[in-house]
Amino acid sequence: MLRVIFITFVTTLVIIVTSNIGSSEPPADFPDPKSHPLPSALAVWEVKEEVGDYFSEVKESPLGYLVWSEFPITVFLDLSASKPREQEWVEAVETAIAEWNDYIPLKEVDDRATADIIIARSRPPVNIQRNPETGQREFGRARTARTRYEFDLEDSRLIHRMFIDITPNQPKQRTLATARHEIGHGLGIWGHSEDKNDALYYSHVRDSPKISPRDVNTLRKIYEQPTRLGWKIEQ
Numbered sequence: 001m002l003r004v005i006f007i008t009f010v011t012t013l014v015i016i017v018t019s020n021i022g023s024s025e026p027p028a029d030f031p032d033p034k035s036h037p038l039p040s041a042l043a044v045w046e047v048k049e050e051v052g053d054y055f056s057e058v059k060e061s062p063l064g065y066l067v068w069s070e071f072p073i074t075v076f077l078d079l080s081a082s083k084p085r086e087q088e089w090v091e092a093v094e095t096a097i098a099e100w101n102d103y104i105p106l107k108e109v110d111d112r113a114t115a116d117i118i119i120a121r122s123r124p125p126v127n128i129q130r131n132p133e134t135g136q137r138e139f140g141r142a143r144t145a146r147t148r149y150e151f152d153l154e155d156s157r158l159i160h161r162m163f164i165d166i167t168p169n170q171p172k173q174r175t176l177a178t179a180r181h182e183i184g185h186g187l188g189i190w191g192h193s194e195d196k197n198d199a200l201y202y203s204h205v206r207d208s209p210k211i212s213p214r215d216v217n218t219l220r221k222i223y224e225q226p227t228r229l230g231w232k233i234e235q
């Protein structure tokens, strides 16, 4: 019972605040943080030491780094709020998925219920003032996207799911840049770069950066970290 309460508690906090929740200690039967094997594309990635990374900006969740451990990571595109120009949006998001797939296996699926990452073509809610990931607003004044996570138990494994909202009302290239950035969060880059050449730069820039070597260096470092996610709780 304690376990269920903990998960509900964390989920609620994640949606509303997310900062300063690292102090909530998981129950004793939760697994100790351990690292998972690197997905193969990251394992063979030659870290570009000369460009560095922004790992220091990446935050842990209450259960550890937000790494996926079963591949491919499944992605469902939720078009239930669809309106005109839907195809442009879909193409842009699928392009972003394909770009990240060079570094970590992602696969689009038709089943929302089992998907790891759900990307909805919808405006982020306006009643939440701050982005749950950082406490900051993104892309200047207009809120165009949001990513949040929830925890769950599946076959006694601690798992997470990511929920991304991307507004329908942008030109295709902007949607692509937004999707590239938010999927980066969905893959576990829970923080921002201060370099405008990185996809995870905190603000929108005119020439939307591609996934940079610094983005990939950071992603790899995250996947080397210990986490409670993906491991079984004691029975």
Ligand SMILES: [Zn+2]
Pocket (backbone or CB within 6 Å): 138, 181, 185, 192, 202
């Ligand atoms: Zn962001």
